[in-house]
Amino acid sequence: MRERILVIDDESNIVWLFREIFGDGFEVLGAQTAEEGIQTVRDQEVHLVMLDLRLPGMSGLQALERIKLQGYQGPVIIMTAYGEVKTAVQAMKSGAYDYITKPFDVEELKHVVQGALRYARLTVEVTRLRRELEDKFHLKNIITVSPKMIKMFSVIERVSTSDVCVLVQGESGTGKEIVAKAIHYASARKDKPFVPVNCAALPEHLLESELFGYEEGAFSGARRTKPGKFELAHGGTVFLDEVGELPLPMQPKILRALEENQIDRLGGTRRLPIDVRIVAATNKDLREEVRTGKFRQDLYFRLAVFPITIPPLRERKEDIPVLAKHFLKEFAGKRNTAPLTIEDDAMDVLVSYPWPGNVRELKNIMQQLSLLCNGPVVSKKDLPAFLWDPDWPSQARDLSAGPSRMKPGGSLEEFLECEPGLGLTQIRQRAWARIEKHLICHALDKFQGNRTLAAEYLKVSRRTLYTKLREYGIK
Ligand SMILES: Nc1ncnc2c1ncn2[C@@H]1O[C@H](COP(=O)(O)OP(=O)(O)OP(=O)(O)O)[C@@H](O)[C@H]1O
Ligand SMILES: [Mg+2]
Structure with missing residues (x-):
């Protein structure tokens, strides 16, 4: 027309x-x-x-x-x-x-x-x-048949219409972010922005300017006035993801903003009103963090007005078959092919596996199967061995079909030969960095880019992992 x-x-x-x-x-x-x-x-x-x-x-x-x-x-x-x-x-x-x-x-x-x-x-x-x-994040598109989850969603549906702060807790990959989006899109704020902020991904000073914005000249490099996420979300929802990683000095600032519904841009002279709803998520036990002094109690109470916990996949095994089929259908739809079906003994394997990476891990495996499986039916032997072989060492859960992000470094003598100017101290620093980078890439490969699992595996906090990723320029 x-x-x-x-x-x-x-x-x-x-x-x-x-x-x-x-x-x-x-x-x-x-x-x-x-x-x-x-x-x-x-x-x-x-x-x-x-x-x-x-x-x-x-x-x-x-x-x-x-x-x-x-x-x-x-x-x-x-x-x-x-x-x-x-x-x-x-x-x-x-x-x-x-x-x-x-x-x-x-x-x-x-x-x-x-x-x-x-x-x-x-x-x-x-x-x-x-x-x-809206459709994508509508509650009806979150797949579940688990009575625990259904009960949780009926509560979420009711809470969505009010403006209370919701704290979504759950292990990595359980669906915290899609639940947060569903809360937003089920609320009266759905036509306004949903603005996610990853509290672990930025160092403290950047996080502050990201959240509150800054005025021109507030610090060297602040060439233009920039509104913060709280302002950008005006009328909508701010999603504070990984809120457990919020640096302690930032916590009272956020609390004040939420209590007064006003913010100060860095270098600003007047307070600006904000109208946002907060949904926060964490895979930490925040009460434990409060007990050990890593998280302020007052902020915890402010954020957790309405706490919900998404159970891990191993505690709602009835969801595994429906989710597996759903993802196979989704991936087939994207490639315009018929969805794979799963044989009973293969499904038994999927249902028995403990899924430490939860729904995300299941989704990844289904994606790999959609790409790699030869026939239209998935049998047990098509599944990665670590899913069904009890003797498979847990360290060898390397699912990545592709090559590692970084090859192991060359010989150490190379430092002396290629860069003759270097002394022992610098060589030690560089070798150290090379080892760290290599191990971080390995951990990321191993968990298909899941930073939470990679950090746990490396026994460092997510914040430390993010800092290292930035330092080594790893994407
Ligand atoms: N019940 C569900 N139905 C459909 N898809 C789901 C469901 N739960 C999770 N997913 C999918 O699994 C993936 C992981 O979910 P999400 O990112 O929300 O997890 P998360 O808890 O925020 O993880 P992390 O702690 O690692 O940030 C996403 O691709 C999401 O769409
Ligand atoms: Mg998340």
Whole structure:
């Protein structure tokens, strides 16, 4: 269908002019009175309204209001004579997209009309994408048959409509993030942004400017004013992921922001109001962190107004077959093939395995099977051996089919030979870095990029792991 431009103007030669200029690419509808225009907007799909300010019977401003009341969400451009610019500006305040003065400059008119239509197309696209996201994260798309989970979701559904802080707890890969998104998309804030912040991924000073924003010149490098995540999420939800990793000095700052609903940009002189809902997630036992002094109790109570815990997959084994089938279907859909089916003895293996990486690990294995399995049916021998072979050493759970991210370093003598200037101390530092980098890459490969499991395996905190990843430039 060609896009429709509705021209509401009592001068019929204006409609004629639009047909001359835009008639080839667009359908131009004319209305000589405001009433007629409003009627057209109600009855037909219109992509752009050109509205004359001076109409018999009803002012352009009233007409604009009535058009919006019909539910029309596209752009309205006001057409005005030179002396009426003030009213046009007023119309823009009431939601008009732009204005253009008569007599028209044809090039300017083309420019403004094309711009408005581009804007209208983008708006439609954004609405469509938003719907798609909503659908994707709707509670109904979280797959489960576990009574424990179903009970948890009925509670979540109720809590979604209020503004209380929710703390989502659960092991790595249990679905904390999709639950957080589902809470947002089930709430009245769903048309506003969902803004995730990974509290473990940034060093303290960057985290502060990321959350609260900064004013130009607040520190060297702050060349422009930048709003923080709390501001960007205005009206929506801030998702504080890995909140257990929040550095202690940051904790009172966040608490204050939440209690006062106001923030200070770094280097700012006035407090800015914020309107956000907080959903936080952690795979740590936050109460234990409070007990050992790593997490402030007051912030804990503030965040955990409504705590929920997602059970690990091994405690809801009935979910394993449904999730496995769901992921096989999803991956098959992406590749336009029929989904694989799983033989009973292979399914028994999947159900018995303890899934330390939870749903994410199951999803990864299903993805590998979709890519690598030869026939349409998955049998036990198609599954990676560590799933079913009790003798398989746990350290050898290396699922990555591809080569390791980094080959083991060359010989140590190479340091002396290639860079003769280096002394023992520098060689030790470099060798150390090479070993660390190698082991970190190995751990990441081993757990398919799952940083929580990699950190646990390396016996360092996630924060330390993130710092090292940055230091070594590992993606
Ligand atoms: N019940 C479920 N139904 C469908 N998909 C799920 C379900 N639970 C988890 N997933 C999928 O598993 C993956 C891991 O989920 P998610 O990222 O939400 O876990 P997480 O708990 O935040 O993990 P981490 O602690 O490592 O950050 C995602 O791809 C998610 O879409
Ligand atoms: Mg997560």
